Amino acid sequence: MEELKELAYILNKYQPRSIQIIGHDAWQSDSKLSQLYEVIQNDEVTSDRDAAHLIYGEEENSSKYRNLKHELKKRLLNTIFFIDNNEDKKRDKAYYQSWKDWAACQILIEKSARQTAVSLAEKTLKRCLKYDFLSLVSSIALLLRNHYALREKNKKRFEYYDNLYENSRRQEEYNNLAHKYYMKLILDYTMDSVTANPQIEADAQVYYQELAHLKKETNNIKFHYYLYQIQLLGKMGVFNYQAAKDICTDAIAFLRSQDVAFKGGMRNFLLNKLVCHIQLREFEEGKQAAIACNKLVANGTFNWFKTNEYFFILSFHTGNYQEAYDDYFKIVNHPRYKTYKILHETWALYRMYLHFLYLLGKFEPATNDNSFNNIRLGKFINAVPSFAKDKRGMNIPVLIIQMAFLILQHKYDSATERIDALNKYCDRYLKTNDPNFRCNCFIKMLVQIPKSHFHRSGVERKAEPYLRKIQRIAINFNNQAHELEILPFEHLWEHILGALENKFFRPKSSRSEKNG
Template sequence: MEELYKIVKLVTKSTNLSLVLPIANGRLSKEDVFYEGIKNGKYESDEDAAKSLYNSGPNDVRYKMLKHRLKKKLLNNLLFLDYNKLGSKSYFIKEQSCLLMLQQAYILRLNYEFDLVLSLVAKIMAIAEEYDYTNHQVAALELAVACYSEKGNLKQFNTALPALEQVLFKRNIEFKATNIFQSVSVNLKKSVTARKRLLPKLPELIQTLEALWQEARTFVTFEAYYKTSISYYELVGSFDKIIEMTVNAGKWVEEGTVNPLRFESNYNKFVLVYAHLRNKDYANGLLYAEKFASDFKEGFLNWFAYMENYFLLALHSNQLPLSELLLHKVFSNNSFSRISNTAKERWSLYQMYYRVISLNSKTANNIYINPYSLSLPEYSKDKLGFNVAYLILQFIYFLQKEDSEALLYRIESLKKYILTHLKDTFSLRSKTFLKLLILTVTEDFNADVCRSKGQKLYQKLIETPPPGDAYAEIEIVPYEHLWEHILSILDKQGN
């Protein structure tokens, strides 16, 4: 049933359902009733559908045959999808056009309609060359060579054959580049251990990919080099290199070195803004974030992701009015409920940190009304990447409340967390900051003593760069800023 639901969801965007799902004489057939029921969410399982349609179970041969017939028609209907309704990119729509014409050309060739095949080949080649689809050029030229051979057109055959050999050469290079890119991708997605094993090999692989791109000069080879490079630089924390790559990519597109019709400019803009955030170049990052903001349509999923980086740039720059404005735009957007639970949780966390930072020294103590999710466990695999962020937030909450008993309990939890989860060198910033938190309690919340005794740890924090994303915990607010904020809380409480 799940399989049918997926196909039905697609085919409702077809140009003309009646081509394969006819409703004859105004009378609904079993297939029509079954289709409408699936589309409207009437059936949760095969048991529900079989009961409704035949008053029997899912093993009823009548139900099995009905399901088989409907599935066949639905799959046929995929050929008639309206990609404009699906909101597909123009290059994707053009690729589907190539695939459809290729299918038509293969059928015509089997029926010896060589002139019609060659007419379609010309159309396919025009699109494939414009959009840099090497694989479709190969398929089209293979058809052309076969047709010229069958027709005995020697001159055209001798022209088409070298052209086919040339695009085959490029496609073979694309095959090598794609294999490297996919191998890297699958290892990066596997586990932290797999990423660690792969990291030393990546510089050489990137050099190979760059050479393949320079040799073939196709979009596929460029994309493999471009995306693998960004992944590597992100993992090792070389965000200045990502900035360089994204800026260069923009120039290559303008110069025509990279096909502008295939290049995802919004992805490039997103990565460029993100890299400035991670490179601590907040001023330039905000300039780019503001410049590109209108290119991301409000309410779409990629807009919410873009706004995360924009908000964090504003918060890291201590531009609190802008931070508040961006938070309001996100939480008041009608599409907020549609984003994933993980994304919602991140935004809630951002909002909590904004509240912490925005509270000024004149704020009354009674405003601290447990907005910080204190029911969360001290450590949770579900919060991976945010555990330290939550621990810090909980600590600051109790510090603002001057709840020394809760803080004494908290430092034992922090010590345990450091010993258990922050043993690697890439956790050094988080470990150092948590030690500063512990210091505030052991020194009895004396701001001057904490400032003096914490100076070495604070300096160590400044000198330790954030790790790459292969390992990083999230710093929603830079730890240096948080330490200054904590000292200001202690100063206020000491007066």
């Protein structure tokens, strides 16, 4: 009752104004505010200029629009404290609640509601200890140490919170050191090379050895998480995916053995393990990693879609095309798919590669899926507008699959034009460096097709040196090469060769030059 009286006194003394938040009841007198919120939420505007013109018919620097934007931002920030966390995982829910309670403690202390603040702080501290929220533990322990020294003169409680504070600060130092080394590895070394980097493995070993003796000093889950990440980066840096997979397996087993549920860390290692399975072409094991990963994310969330995309890539790269199609069909027909517009162009591109494989008889579509019956290249180009404007390489898989379709249809003149366009595009926009090594080799292979007049044996012979180069260098998933190499180039090359015949064909341009 004393705490309730204290809270009632505070709220009576400092009369709260009406809380300005967003929600269905908050828009009655703010139609412009509601309109701005709705058009942003529905992706109807992409800039301040668009929003200002839509709502006021004015430029973005108008005072009315600036004030409206400021008011909306203020209300959005206010609403953050009232969002429903009931659907979050236990640890996440505890994290949000602990920070809200700690903020309330600080306010109550400043408003002289110390009794309520101390009671709330002790309750919050128990939760933070349970879930290993070290920074909050040290802050709350410090407040309580001061309280029992200055206010209640309780030496026993003072010493308890003093020991707790010192221990949490010490463990924070261990965590910070491990986190720093983890960040240094990410910062100092790019993971986009096609050649192994022994230095990253050497540095990872030095960092690990410096930290390993601290494992017995702390049971904080984040410290051990960073330690596993340091080991993982070292092995990834030298493309030792078997060792990297083993580290992920150990890390997952460790996290599962802990009383504190660290779902985010578990999901991270499962995704990395899935990457290793992709590199090692281990379909069944990768499938199990994807299933386990999906259990840690809510169905229909962005992370759920990304995990399924990784499984799609695994299926494609291991030749399990039916599984890839089944995954595709599940994704594009999910009720939440339409809301994630950022995913649409990527999956439209995947559909083109799937259609190519469908024409080769590599999988059977669902009985209620008629989307593979007819397709036009021109329509596909219009369906990926940002790729058409891109100069960083994303046009390459588009041009490649268009060329593959044309060869499959024996439209060799058009295929020659596509190959020429692809070669010129890459000369202009794709730098000839390590990350693009496989792509550059594959383009040189494609150039041999019109040079050999589409004669299969001749194409095979002239492209063989470049194929050997590709086979010596595995695709590096870490440098996002899968965005350019939708199908492994070796596999795609087999499919293209299978569409050629042992007959000569001279493109019209060659015939014209010869006649001239």
